[in-house]
Amino acid sequence: MKLDFTNKVVLVTGASRGIGKAIALAFKDLGAKVYGTATSQSGADGITEYLQGQGKGFVMNSLDSKTVEECYNAVVADAGTCPDVLVNNAGITRDTLFMRMKDEDFMAVMQCNLLACVQLCKLCVSPMMKKRAGRIINISSIVGQDGNAGQTNYAAAKAGLIGFSKSLAKEVGSRGITVNCVAPGFVATDMTAALNEEQLKAWTNTIPLKRAATPEDIANSVVFLASDMASYITGSTIDVNGGLHCN
Amino acid sequence: MSNDIKDIEERVKKIIVDMLGVQPEDVVPEASFVDDLGADSLDTVELVMALEEEFETDIPDEEAEKINTVKAAIDYITEHQN
Numbered sequence: 001m002k003l004d005f006t007n008k009v010v011l012v013t014g015a016s017r018g019i020g021k022a023i024a025l026a027f028k029d030l031g032a033k034v035y036g037t038a039t040s041q042s043g044a045d046g047i048t049e050y051l052q053g054q055g056k057g058f059v060m061n062s063l064d065s066k067t068v069e070e071c072y073n074a075v076v077a078d079a080g081t082c083p084d085v086l087v088n089n090a091g092i093t094r095d096t097l098f099m100r101m102k103d104e105d106f107m108a109v110m111q112c113n114l115l116a117c118v119q120l121c122k123l124c125v126s127p128m129m130k131k132r133a134g135r136i137i138n139i140s141s142i143v144g145q146d147g148n149a150g151q152t153n154y155a156a157a158k159a160g161l162i163g164f165s166k167s168l169a170k171e172v173g174s175r176g177i178t179v180n181c182v183a184p185g186f187v188a189t190d191m192t193a194a195l196n197e198e199q200l201k202a203w204t205n206t207i208p209l210k211r212a213a214t215p216e217d218i219a220n221s222v223v224f225l226a227s228d229m230a231s232y233i234t235g236s237t238i239d240v241n242g243g244l245h246c247n
Numbered sequence: 248m249s250n251d252i253k254d255i256e257e258r259v260k261k262i263i264v265d266m267l268g269v270q271p272e273d274v275v276p277e278a279s280f281v282d283d284l285g286a287d288s289l290d291t292v293e294l295v296m297a298l299e300e301e302f303e304t305d306i307p308d309e310e311a312e313k314i315n316t317v318k319a320a321i322d323y324i325t326e327h328q329n
Contacts, residue, residue: 126296171289
């Protein structure tokens with residue numbers, strides 16, 4: 001069995017950098033037509049550029065549900081079909097101790113990291129049901145499984161994604177649609193670049209594989225879940241965390 | 248019965264036969280999708296989606312929930328055409 005996504009349409013949210021960019025590039029290299037989203041026009045242009053004609057970048061702000069639907073419609077119009085593979089990757093953090101966390105910081109993270117994903121799933125599920133095929137991969141996090149001080153909002157949203165995915169998997173399995181999560185551990189991206197070297201060292205020392213994940217490490221598991229090789233996997237979460245958390 | 252209604256009936260019945268894989272003679276007006284025609288809840292959602300597509304209409308969720316029988320489907324479409 002080969003990894004081949006020729007003639008497949010893949011939608012990856014949050015694809016201008018980090019994990020999402022690695023995912024989009026991995027699918028591109030395997031022949032897919034890839035659509036990536038970014039919050040800004042320059043981000044979307046960057047996506048169009050690195051996809052080199054094999055797809056396009058679109059603007060979508062997960063904090064604004066109207067732009068989520070507009071973006072989805074634009075992708076469908078351009079592709080001429082609904083995505084075969086949906087990867088909900090876009091995410092934000094608004095970290096602070098729970099006692100100090102403002103309601104709007106909690107809700108912004110829930111909106112972007114959970115509700116926007118739910119909305120895109122809803123938009124994709126009916127056409128996928130009609131096609132009797134579809135792959136949905138939601139990017140969760142080790143924080144949703146293990147918790148992390150300062151990230152009650154992020155943990156709630158990412159744990160929510162796992163429960164949501166399991167339930168949706170059970171609903172639509174009979175229609176040939178699989179729904180899975182990937183739960184990255186510590187990944188070297190802009191989101192984690194905020195840490196200083198000392199913090200970084202302390203972190204990597206606690207990881208059994210003694211290094212942070214690269215965005216490509218995460219992309220590999222996403223591509224696998226979207227492939228024919230994973231056709232019997234649904235409702236599951238693949239941990240890609242170097243052994244930091246074992247289920 | 249006008250030709251229009253006859254036509255709607257035929258199209259609705261065809262969708263039900265195709266979607267649920269049942270025999271045309273079982274698709275009688277009083278037949279319930281779930282109790283008589285073996286549909287599960289997801290089948291009924293798909294059935295409504297297929298009706299929406301066939302008749303180029305949007306069926307609101309609260310209306311869709313009431314479409315549980317062959318007659319309910321035919322009646323809904325008949326009332327909402329044009």
